[in-house]
Amino acid sequence: MAETDTRTLDAAGATLRYDVRPGTGTDGRPLLLIGSPMDASGFTTLASHFADRTVVTYDPRGVSRSERTDGAPENLPEEHADDLARLIEALGSGPVDVFASSGGAVNALALVARRGDLVHTLVAHEPPTARVLPDxxxxxxxxxxxxxxxxxxxxxxxxxxxxxxxxxxxxxxxxxxxxxxxxxxxxxxxxxxxxxxxxxxxxxxxRGCTSYLPDFTALRAAPTRIVVAAGKESEGTFAARAAVGVAEGLGTPVAVFPSHHGGFLGGEFGQQGAPAEFAEALRSVLTEG
Known part of the structure; x- marks a missing residue:
């Protein structure tokens, strides 16, 4: 992949750092890969499968290179959503595609509910919000x-x-x-x-992530195409069950992706998924949109 350009962005109560990897293809819409609290390093393998697209990763506030400056002990998805909106606007490319994992998927849902104009397609992979569970x-x-x-x-x-x-x-x-x-x-x-x-x-x-209730009215009204995904091997677990609940709230089916909650990982943090197969499934979903 092309050399990574690391940038800094000031936000309310935090200084964010994010990485831009220019793509070799003609698709001008960046692909933003986000997790939480996982930082940009967790997407190294997945990003390598999208060398044809400009790929953007970042460290959420309070994680790794993105320092909090307000001293607050906890974060809310709405804060992360504001950070993401600021980041996308700084890219200056118009709407982006987003793959969001775990807590990042919760934050991305909060982003689309507020600023759906900034996201063309969101793939929300196993958002662990307890508020959509029957229990x-x-x-x-x-x-x-x-x-x-x-x-x-x-x-x-x-x-x-x-x-x-x-x-x-x-x-x-x-x-x-x-x-x-x-x-x-x-x-x-x-x-x-x-x-x-x-x-x-x-x-x-x-607490902030798991207690977030998606604004389904706003999400259904947003111009964003939203695909909720869960890993094939995750069935019955907390985050996969939450994915089902979010999809039901949106009135859409769950897309079944290969592997598990960290299926896109290729050894990052000592975890191994099925990154090649996962990337193929993600590319297929993005292409459909």
């Missing part, structure tokens, strides 16, 4: 428990509960927080609490 009260309580455990006992203990929740099959039971849960060492996490509380997943985004 929403139990799911929201479990998300709050993950956050509270992190604040009380530290990163290792919080991550154990996060993994347990995101891998749980089926409805979340009302007594989910009672466990039992494995020790942090089971996953190679530290048992000791180092006292830090700046983790963007467990601290900054956990």
């Amino acid at each position: 929403r009260e139990a799911a929201l309580a479990a998300c709050a428990d993950v956050h509270a455990t992190y604040l009380r006992d530290g990163w290792g203990a919080g991550m154990v509960r996060f993994i347990a929740l995101t891998s749980h099959q089926g409805p979340v039971p009302a007594d989910w927080s009672e466990g039992p849960f494995p020790a942090p060492e089971t996953f190679g996490f530290p048992a000791e609490d180092d006292g830090s509380r700046g983790d963007p997943l467990l601290g900054q985004n956990m």
Whole structure:
């Protein structure tokens, strides 16, 4: 791919950094790849499959190179949506295509609800919003428990509960927080609490992301083509069930993509999906639009 151009953008309460990779083809509409709290480095493999298009990735506020300047302990999808709108406007290309993963998919839904004029096609892959689940009260309580455990006992203990929740099959039971849960060492996490509380997943985004209710009226009225996707191997898990709920709210089918929640990863963060097959499915969906 062409050399990456890293740019800086000032936003309310944050300084954002994003990367632009010029494409070799004639499609003038950039492809914006976003996650949350995953930063731009998580899309290295997926971006390589779209060398013919200009690809843009970024670090969300409070993550990696994008520093928060307001000192706020938590983020809301609406804040991320404003950041994304500012970024797209800075590109100066008109509407973009967006592939959004996990919390990034929640933020992208918030973006389209507010500024659908900026997005031509959105592929929202497994947006983990508990508000669309039939077991929403139990799911929201479990998300709050993950956050509270992190604040009380530290990163290792919080991550154990996060993994347990995101891998749980089926409805979340009302007594989910009672466990039992494995020790942090089971996953190679530290048992000791180092006292830090700046983790963007467990601290900054956990509650805001999962408690966001999409504005389905605004989304249905937006000029954006919205495709909600879920991984074939994710069926029954929290984020995949939420994808079904979002699709139902939009009145559209769920697009089944290869692999799992991180199906586009090619070894980033030690996780392996099926990136070539995933990219092919994504290209097919974008081409249809």
